[in-house]
Amino acid sequence: MICNEWREQFDAYVDDASAERGPDEFASLEEHLRSCPSCAAEALNRVQLKRATRAAAARYVPSPTFRLRIEKSIKPKRKLLWTAAWIPGLAGAIAAVLLVTVSALIWTRHVAHEEAVAQLLDMHIATLASPNPVDVVSTDRHTVKPWFQGKLPFTFNLPEFEYSPYKLLGGKLVYVHHSPAAQLLFELRKHDLSVFITQENQGAAFSGMGQSDMREKGFTVESWNQDGLRYVIVSDAGPTEVRALGDLLKSAARQ
């Protein structure tokens, strides 16, 4: 092989293309280079020209401003998208907020309700301890009910107690949560029962409670809402007796 034919392989040789051509590809060429000073010099020149070209070609450097512009343009956009991935987290957060809000509301109402019951209980005990427990003393519902006219911003019906074990003792005007209310006093054998009647929206402590009965310091407390009025019975009588009086009052209210 003459030198010009060997030199056709110089490009691949200086580009170190042995990886693509196989490790033994240039064995014969290197053998020739060891014996031919002219080709060896030419091969060396080619290698050096390649290195010089590499150094000379690395010529242009982008400005930092341009780099920032490119980086900004390809940076993933962090959009606040309403994606499916958001829904569980957001729903959880809303549920947590609702839970806290509702719990706080229930707790607030519970505390207010307990305070109101305690207030009525105190009023019931105070009434029994008073030498003048009622302002209007009468067993006649037609006397007691009219007595409240002009004193209360509402009115109520009372049942006929003639054929019941309950005896109406009278009534008086009281204030529950700064709102006027009627307190009626009944007697069942040796037990006394107070019935408090107030406007539902005024007796905020009882609002939304619906019907309930509970035991408070040995006393029975029954409460319900009817026609915008809140009824609360407080007594040391048993729940059955208290509920029976409540039923009578409910029947009368429906008339």
Added chain:
Amino acid sequence: MADYAGDFGSFEDLAMPHFVRLYNFACWLTHDSVAAEDLVQETYMKALRGFSSFQQGTNFRAWMYRILRNTFLTSQTGLKAAATTDLDDERSPEPADELTPESILLARMEMETIQQALEALPVHFREIILLCDLEEMSYQEIGQALGIPAGTVMSRLSRARKAMRTLLIARMEGARQ
């Protein structure tokens, strides 16, 4: 530098390491810094849009260079450059035997002369020399970047180097006179 995107990173992670080189390559193609910036910007935008269709396991660097080159060839500057290029031109003159450009250049270490010769080369010769000598791409990578077979890479590279040697000789002889 092998750059096979076998382990898919984000586009930014894969593309930004090539930024400086791509810009340099773009400057050599366009001979204009503003046009080069536009070319690089468009390349990154096209690559970002096409990244979802980029095939895992293929050469990311070659893919980026191919986008940049194709973008350049369809630009005003690229169309003008292509119009003056004859890819089948085999008539590149052989360098004179008595005066080798390498010996002269190595003696004088004139980097500027090499740069001027590169600038004077037709774009298809310039780009293949840059990819091979500067980027040190394998023939296979160059083929992927230019969209040509490896055999064509070798023959075109050979012609490009001959053309460059001729230019260098001409410049050196001109400097002597």
